[in-house]
Amino acid sequence: MPARTRKPLSRIRSWGPPLLLVAPTIVIIAVFVYGLIAVNTQVSMTDRHSLQPATRFVGLENYFALLTEDRFLHSLWNLLIFTIVFIAGTMLFGFLWAWLLEKGVTAEGVFRSIYLFPMAVSFVASGVVWRWLLNSAEGDRASGLNRLFESMGLGFLQNPWWSDPTWGMAAIALPAVWQLAGYVMALFLAGFRGVPIELREAARMDGASEWKLYRHVIFPQLGPVALSALVIVSHMSLKVFDLIMSITKAIYQTEVPATYMWVVLTGNDYAKAATIATIMLLLAAVFIVPYLNYTNRKEREGR
Amino acid sequence: MTAAAPTSAALSLAPAARTRRRILSRTAKYVLLVIFVVVVLTPVYVLVVTSLKPPADVNPATSWGLPIRWPWEAATEGGPTGxxxxxxxxxxxxxxxxxxxxxxxxxxxxxxxxxxxxxxxxxxxxxxxxxxxxxxxxxxxxxxxxxxxxxxxxxxxxxxxxxxxxxxxxxxxxxxxxxxxxxxxxxxxxxxxxxxxxxxxxxxxxxxxxxxxxxxxxxxxxxxxxxxxxxxxxxxxxxxxxxxxxxxxxxxxxxxxxxxxxxxxxxxxxxxxxxxxxxxxxxxxxxxxxxxxxxxxxxxxx
The missing domain is CATH 1.10.3720.10 (MetI-like)
Structure with missing residues (x-):
């Protein structure tokens, strides 16, 4: 190959320009993603709990303190409940909608656009209406969904929604499901469309019933899409902030690490805020790093 | 296609029953799709309707209903409107x-x-x-x-x-x-x-x-x-x-x-x-x- 015999100078001549073209981005990302993550980690290992500068390095002390703090564990527990309902809801409805729309539906585009539209709205805007829908008043004073249940003869479904101390976080996940199920639907639809037509034809030739065709031929092909959807939805769940701030404000009842971090940082406890943030980053990395590796590997195999 | 798969299990059903079943499953599909459309659009209905109600009309009992007086009606009567x-x-x-x-x-x-x-x-x-x-x-x-x-x-x-x-x-x-x-x-x-x-x-x-x-x-x-x-x-x-x-x-x-x-x-x-x-x-x-x-x-x- 001629490239092997090139002199170093010509190698620089061919690598130099592309490197220069992406240099601004590389520098920006290096500083504002990796640099700031490094500073954040460093701050989290100091005793900077006020506006005063840090006086000393405390190692992992802040981490130990946080991980044994009831309030932080409560926020993690809330996040877990939220995540379970959020993932189950978006995956269930997203999959169901995609399946229903998968083939031969008149006005498919209209249905798809309607299911997906909440994605275009901000959490702050949807929070306004969901705060109304999830009003905790019951009986005569009920409004929102409780009133709707009552008037439909489903009064037993009335509940205090997010004011419930145990299951309140599950109620907060409802708007999130409403907002993002359409996104999961779009992913699954792309997955359905990606199943080679020959596979379907072959199964039909073999006399497989419609259900068997799905069960044994099409669903198994959706594994990678389901994985993508799961990773994306989980990491969105970890970041949930806007929705909670908009529906309940930053209160203890519905606190998750993201809103707790806000409360702590506005109280100028820099070290603690940085500690919460690092834990959030680690939680996200657990999903994201293997996923990026996986897609990278798949891409290389695909070439 | 039917000719290509004469042993198909689906074929053992009488053609009329098969057609009926297909119509039923098609109807069920559209009913479901429309129900989901209603659910997804409910918050939009609430947004629009509530935004058009003057504070005086806000009452939990009628909170899901259309405005008692539409803003353009109320406007002719004077007083606050939606x-x-x-x-x-x-x-x-x-x-x-x-x-x-x-x-x-x-x-x-x-x-x-x-x-x-x-x-x-x-x-x-x-x-x-x-x-x-x-x-x-x-x-x-x-x-x-x-x-x-x-x-x-x-x-x-x-x-x-x-x-x-x-x-x-x-x-x-x-x-x-x-x-x-x-x-x-x-x-x-x-x-x-x-x-x-x-x-x-x-x-x-x-x-x-x-x-x-x-x-x-x-x-x-x-x-x-x-x-x-x-x-x-x-x-x-x-x-x-x-x-x-x-x-x-x-x-x-x-x-x-x-x-x-x-x-x-x-x-x-x-x-x-x-x-x-x-x-x-x-x-x-x-x-x-x-x-x-x-x-x-x-x-x-x-």
């Missing part, structure tokens, strides 16, 4: 709307431009370890932004950056880079290599190839990234909360301020505000939905 909600919301949000446009449009354009340059290099004009560098850039779009927020807030204070949309504009450009790069890279992956070879034979350098061959065919990808960046910057609340205040921040902050200040009796104004604040992104979605979905799907990497 339009007052809209006036109130407009007055609360109007100052921030212009600022938000001034922030989102340049942010979308600049990160798209940088993204196309990056995407070109990472897919068509690579350098050694370009893939690794690309993955490292990509990681930036998955981090919880809290992980950089504490130092970012400190940096903003140290540099004396203002608590308004100017700072947010810069921030949106920076953190929009990974997704824009990704979208352009995926788009350019489908460009046939022969085009590049031809231009290399012609002796065109990198910049000329990019400017005269690649940029002209990049319009669809630009539409996707511009829409995506516009929508996410418009809807952003996290950076707005940490880095700006209501006097200089974007519309999401103004809306939140309006909504949090509202009592139950004043839901109408917050709902009108939510509709006003969502109008630009909803319009983009309705008119350019296809491209919006394109941006969405790129979030799943491949």
């Amino acid at each position: 339009f007052d909600n809209w006036t109130l919301a407009w007055n609360a949000l109007a100052p921030s709307l212009g600022r938000t446009f001034a922030m989102t449009i340049p942010a979308a354009l600049i990160s798209s431009m940088l993204g196309s340059m990056n995407g070109f290099v990472f897919s068509l004009w690579r350098f050694p370890h370009a893939n690794l560098v690309f993955t490292l850039v990509l990681f930036g779009m998955f981090i919880p932004y809290q992980a950089i927020m504490t130092p970012l807030v400190q940096m903003k204070t140290t540099l004396g950056m203002p608590s308004n949309v100017v700072t947010l504009l810069i921030v949106h450009i920076i953190y929009g880079l990974p997704i824009c790069t990704l979208i352009f890279r995926n788009y350019y992956e489908s460009v046939p290599f022969e085009i590049l070879e031809a231009s290399r034979v012609d002796g065109a350098g990198m910049l000329r190839t990019f400017g005269s061959i690649i940029l002209p065919i990049s319009v669809p990808a630009f539409v996707v990234t511009i829409i995506w960046q516009f929508t996410s910057a418009w809807n952003d609340f996290l950076f707005a909360m940490f880095l700006s205040d209501t006097s200089g921040g974007p519309v999401s902050l103004a809306l939140n301020n309006l909504a949090q200040g509202a009592q139950l009796s004043n839901y109408g104004a917050s709902m009108a505000g939510a509709l006003i604040a969502s109008a630009p992104t909803l319009l983009v979605y309705i008119i350019l939905g296809k491209y919006f979905v394109g941006g969405l799907m790129s979030g799943s990497v491949k």
Whole structure:
């Protein structure tokens, strides 16, 4: 190959320009993603709990303190409940909608656009209406969904929604499901469309019933899409902030690490805020790093 | 097809029963689809109807019903009308709307431009370890932004950056880079290599190839990234909360301020505000939905 015999100078001549073209981005990302993550980690290992500068390095002390703090564990527990309902809801409805729309539906585009539209709205805007829908008043004073249940003869479904101390976080996940199920639907639809037509034809030739065709031929092909959807939805769940701030404000009842971090940082406890943030980053990395590796590997195999 | 599979289990049913079953399952499918449409659109109904009710009409018992008096009827009778909600919301949000446009449009354009340059290099004009560098850039779009927020807030204070949309504009450009790069890279992956070879034979350098061959065919990808960046910057609340205040921040902050200040009796104004604040992104979605979905799907990497 001629490239092997090139002199170093010509190698620089061919690598130099592309490197220069992406240099601004590389520098920006290096500083504002990796640099700031490094500073954040460093701050989290100091005793900077006020506006005063840090006086000393405390190692992992802040981490130990946080991980044994009831309030932080409560926020993690809330996040877990939220995540379970959020993932189950978006995956269930997203999959169901995609399946229903998968083939031969008149006005498919209209249905798809309607299911997906909440994605275009901000959490702050949807929070306004969901705060109304999830009003905790019951009986005569009920409004929102409780009133709707009552008037439909489903009064037993009335509940205090997010004011419930145990299951309140599950109620907060409802708007999130409403907002993002359409996104999961779009992913699954792309997955359905990606199943080679020959596979379907072959199964039909073999006399497989419609259900068997799905069960044994099409669903198994959706594994990678389901994985993508799961990773994306989980990491969105970890970041949930806007929705909670908009529906309940930053209160203890519905606190998750993201809103707790806000409360702590506005109280100028820099070290603690940085500690919460690092834990959030680690939680996200657990999903994201293997996923990026996986897609990278798949891409290389695909070439 | 039926002839090709004479032993099919489905065929053992009498044709009439089969047709009946097919009609039944088709009907069930459409009934389900329509039920879900109603569920998904319920919040929209609530937003519109509540925004049109004057405070006097707000009553839990009739909260799901249409307004007792429509604003145009009430207007002739005098007294407060549902339009007052809209006036109130407009007055609360109007100052921030212009600022938000001034922030989102340049942010979308600049990160798209940088993204196309990056995407070109990472897919068509690579350098050694370009893939690794690309993955490292990509990681930036998955981090919880809290992980950089504490130092970012400190940096903003140290540099004396203002608590308004100017700072947010810069921030949106920076953190929009990974997704824009990704979208352009995926788009350019489908460009046939022969085009590049031809231009290399012609002796065109990198910049000329990019400017005269690649940029002209990049319009669809630009539409996707511009829409995506516009929508996410418009809807952003996290950076707005940490880095700006209501006097200089974007519309999401103004809306939140309006909504949090509202009592139950004043839901109408917050709902009108939510509709006003969502109008630009909803319009983009309705008119350019296809491209919006394109941006969405790129979030799943491949």
